[in-house]
Amino acid sequence: MLDQPTDAAACASAPLAGGLDLDDAVALAQTLKALADPARLRLLSLIAGSSTGEACVCDLTGPLGLSQPTVSHHCKVLVDAGFLTREKRGVWAYYALIPGALDSLSGVLSSTGAPGGPTATSAARA
């Protein structure tokens, strides 16, 4: 231990009161973690590049080179993170991306560089 006397502020000066609360940091990290995967990024890109703006699982397993359960798992993660919507039509499940979800995330990232930003606390959470 060796305790920590009054010379704790040895190097810098400001007490460094961070603008990001721990709870908010965890939420934002979870949203980012949903995107921080090559398979999920390509999955979003595939759906975004589709002509109809939606795609079913059986069409995604081919281009991604992944098995069906894996694709289903990634879709579930993206739906849970608020990036995709799931619509069951007959036997097939069609996934479409929610417009604005990525935009709000971009706004949060840009506001990080601005000290005392507006409302970065409760964003990326439509």
Add this chain to the structure above:
Amino acid sequence: MLDQPTDAAACASAPLAGGLDLDDAVALAQTLKALADPARLRLLSLIAGSSTGEACVCDLTGPLGLSQPTVSHHCKVLVDAGFLTREKRGVWAYYALIPGALDSLSGVLSSTGAPGGPTATSAARA
């Protein structure tokens, strides 16, 4: 085998040629993964909120509640990802964030929703 005759395109229609290459997806995922951590997000926020725009390790261990090696590890990850710069002044190492790094990432995320976007291929890589 049951083979797969011409009914391969059973559900959808388009061959779904994704705009994101696998190599590009891996690179973007690695950049996002550097941010997808509560400790690193708070670390960036602390440095951004600092009056001088920079902070040394010994000042970050306190607010983050992490040990010194852990903070040093996170700083290394962020420097390697291109979000922070490391400047050794005397005994102390001062970290400052690179302006524009988060902005370019925001641009990439926004362009994902635009089919046939501009240059999302080689971004977030200053």
Add this chain to the structure above:
DNA sequence: CCGAGGCATCGACAGGCGTCAATCTCCCGG
């Protein structure tokens, strides 16, 4: 020249995450 202190690195451990094979459920066509 030598001691002290801040930072980076190493080794180890626990937890989470991505992936697949196997199985189950649900819906449609005949």
Add this chain to the structure above:
DNA sequence: CCGGGAGATTGACGCCTGTCGATGCCTCGG
């Protein structure tokens, strides 16, 4: 009513990563 097929779920395995304790390096003050 029954068979087939698409998707979701479960269980297991392996890898990656966050965390800490211990140690080494490097710089500054005396």
